[in-house]
Each structure stands twice: as C-alpha cells, then as structure tokens.
Amino acid sequence: MISLTFQTLTWPTLMAALLIWGFAPGAVLRVIVLLFPKDDPRRRELLGELYAVPRPERPFWVIEQLEVGLFEGLRHRSGRKKAVWPMAAPEAGEEGLPFGAELVVETVGIGYRGPTACAAAGITYRQLDYWARTGLVEPSALAVQGSGVQRLYSFRDILVLRIIKRLLDTGISVKQIRAAVAHLHGRSTDDLASVTLMSDGLSVYECTSPDEVVDLLQGGQGVFGLALGRIWQEIGRTLAELPAERADGRRDEQPPPSW
Amino acid sequence: MRRTYTLVQVAIALLDNGSERHWGYELSKQSGVRSGVMYPTLQRMLDEGWLTDGWEDQSPSGRAKRPPRRYYELTDEGKAALGAVLAEARRDVRFAPLVARQAAWGHC
Numbered sequence: 001m002i003s004l005t006f007q008t009l010t011w012p013t014l015m016a017a018l019l020i021w022g023f024a025p026g027a028v029l030r031v032i033v034l035l036f037p038k039d040d041p042r043r044r045e046l047l048g049e050l051y052a053v054p055r056p057e058r059p060f061w062v063i064e065q066l067e068v069g070l071f072e073g074l075r076h077r078s079g080r081k082k083a084v085w086p087m088a089a090p091e092a093g094e095e096g097l098p099f100g101a102e103l104v105v106e107t108v109g110i111g112y113r114g115p116t117a118c119a120a121a122g123i124t125y126r127q128l129d130y131w132a133r134t135g136l137v138e139p140s141a142l143a144v145q146g147s148g149v150q151r152l153y154s155f156r157d158i159l160v161l162r163i164i165k166r167l168l169d170t171g172i173s174v175k176q177i178r179a180a181v182a183h184l185h186g187r188s189t190d191d192l193a194s195v196t197l198m199s200d201g202l203s204v205y206e207c208t209s210p211d212e213v214v215d216l217l218q219g220g221q222g223v224f225g226l227a228l229g230r231i232w233q234e235i236g237r238t239l240a241e242l243p244a245e246r247a248d249g250r251r252d253e254q255p256p257p258s259w
Numbered sequence: 260m261r262r263t264y265t266l267v268q269v270a271i272a273l274l275d276n277g278s279e280r281h282w283g284y285e286l287s288k289q290s291g292v293r294s295g296v297m298y299p300t301l302q303r304m305l306d307e308g309w310l311t312d313g314w315e316d317q318s319p320s321g322r323a324k325r326p327p328r329r330y331y332e333l334t335d336e337g338k339a340a341l342g343a344v345l346a347e348a349r350r351d352v353r354f355a356p357l358v359a360r361q362a363a364w365g366h367c
Contacts, residue, residue, distance in 0.1 A: 052284040126302065126306060174336065
C-alpha cells in the first residue's frame with residue numbers, strides 16, 4: 001500500500017500536479033466547464049469569474065467548481081437524456097395531459113423533443129426543464145416508443161413557451177405569467193391565434209379584437225402587445241426546419257441532434 | 260424556491276445594494292455563501308425571474324486577454340420576492356443571527 005502510494009506520488013508527478021493546479025488553474029477550469037452542457041452560460045461565466053478571484057484563492061475556487069460541475073453539469077446532461085428518451089408512461093386519464101385530451105388529437109401525434117422545443121421557443125434547456133418541473137409548461141403530446149410512452153412538446157406547448165419567453169423578456173413577473181398561462185390553457189388552439197396579449201409591464205391582459213386593444217391603450221394599460229397569431233407563424237416556420245417525432249415512433253426525415 | 264439559509268444569505272447580499280450590478284464572486288464573499296452554491300442559486304433565481312443577467316462590456320478596460328464577466332441585476336419581481344423572503348426570515352428563529360447582522364449593516 002505504502003509502496004504503491006510512493007510509486008504514483010513520485011516527485012515529478014507531484015511537482016507537475018502542483019504546478020498545473022497552482023499556477024494554471026485557468027487550464028484546469030477550462031476542462032471543468034466542459035462538464036456543463038454546451039449552451040450553458042455557466043461555461044463562459046466561470047471562465048470570466050476566475051479573474052476576479054484573488055490568485056492565492058484560485059486553486060480552491062476551481063476545486064469548488066469541479067464539485068458543482070460534477071453534480072450540476074452532469075445532472076443536466078443526464079437530465080437531458082432522460083427528457084429525450086421514454087419516461088414512465090402516465091396512466092390514461094391521469095393528469096398527464098395538462099391541456100386536455102383534445103390537444104393530443106389536434107397535434108396528430110407530432111411532437112418535439114426538448115432541445116427542439118428550446119430552439120423553437122428561444123429558451124435554454126434549463127428554463128424548459130425548470131418550467132416543466134414547476135408545472136408551468138409540461139410536454140403534453142404522447143408518442144409510443146418501443147414499450148413505453150414518450151412525452152413530447154406539442155406545437156401549442158412551444159407556442160406557450162415562446163409567449164412566456166417574450167413576457168419574461170419584457171420584465172413581467174413570473175406570477176403574472178403563471179396566471180396568464182393558466183388562463184390561456186382554457187382556450188382552444190384555434191382561439192389562441194386570434195388573441196393579442198397586452199401588458200403594462202405589471203399585468204397581462206387578453207384582447208380578442210382590435211377594439212379591445214384600442215380601449216386598453218386609451219386607458220394607458222397597454223404598453224406592449226403580443227399578437228399570438230404572429231408568434232404562431234414564427235414558430236411554424238422555425239419548426240418546419242427542425243426534426244419532429246411521430247406518434248407511431250418513426251422519425252421524420254432527419255434524425256434529432258445527438259446530445 | 261425553498262426558504263433555505265443560503266437563500267436568506269443571498270437575499271441579504273442582493274438587497275444590500277439593490278440597484279446595482281452584482282457579480283458572482285463578490286456576492287459569495289459578501290454573503291459568505293460558497294461559490295459552488297452561489298452560482299446554482301443565482302441560476303435558480305434567474306429561472307424564477309428574480310434576476311436578469313448580462314455580460315460586462317469588454318472595451319473600456321482594454322485588457323482583452325480576460326474573458327467578460329457575467330453580472331446579475333435584481334428585477335422588480337426579485338426585489339419584492341426577496342423582500343418577502345427577508346420579512347419571513349425575520350420571524351424565523353433559524354435566521355436570527357443572519358438578520359441581526361443585516362440590521363447592523365443597514366445602519367452604516
């Protein structure tokens with residue numbers, strides 16, 4: 001045992017380890033950030049932060065990031081796979097379908113995997129994952145895959161994701177957004193296209209006719225508007241170029257991006 | 260988010276100078292939260308809409324060798340939410356030492 005330790009811990013290796021860790025923590029950190037998913041801003045953030053840390057503290061700071069990288073970075077990577085591959089099949093009739101059954105029929109079995117939904121809605125995978133876990137938007141389309149059922153994001157889910165993203169960008173509170181989304185859940189998908197969401201930065205209002213928009217503007221309550229029909233078209237165009245999954249488990253033309 | 264000790268610590272640090280840009284490392288120094296816990300907490304606050312983030316401008320410093328740093332700013336929603344967290348913490352015995360320290364800061 002002791003001889004083994006001595007063999008691996010010879011002077012040259014010890015010196016090399018000390019040199020790399022002590023004098024080039026940046027190089028070590030660059031390897032560590034690779035643990036985070038590719039689009040994760042933490043990769044760039046940590047590299048930038050290193051230079052704010054006083055030199056003597058850097059090696060210890062880098063070790064902490066290794067810990068976070070191992071637990072968070074890898075969890076998100078594996079979480080991503082879990083979202084892509086079949087999960088436990090929800091029982092029929094259970095609350096597995098947040099938008100009601102008619103939606104699954106509407107999307108005719110076409111659904112999109114998490115990464116595709118992110119790309120189309122312009123959000124990060126973290127946001128998608130977080131919103132799904134907190135019940136804001138959950139994948140509502142089901143696709144049969146092998147022996148299991150896979151949950152996918154329907155067109156409507158992605159529309160809602162995009163709406164949330166736009167509202168968040170304008171500084172609306174998550175509480176208000178949750179209320180607005182809950183309200184939109186009650187609408188049929190066709191109705192949604194004719195809705196314009198107006199906001200004064202605090203509350204969200206739903207307008208279904210130009211008159212209502214004008215009324216709100218005159219009352220000073222509409223500062224910014226989101227025409228859902230337009231977002232609808234945008235997403236339709238984006239999704240046309242991205243891979244979709246079919247209910248019968250066959251893949252459309254291109255394979256989805258591998259993660 | 261769950262009302263954890265860390266959350267209260269971060270809330271105090273963020274609200275201490277509410278209008279400015281916050282930097283991850285300085286926040287962890289100020290609040291005493293390990294950086295390994297700080298960045299994930301900030302990420303959760305971003306997801307929650309309490310913070311917005313941005314990247315520092317590179318040009319004025321002229322030291323192009325250094326990668327840009329990410330900063331965080333409190334949103335109005337965040338100020339309200341963290342204010343509520345603090346108000347709750349004041350009534351909780353667990354957080355008494357933290358809140359007492361914050362009151363001391365408030366005087367200087």
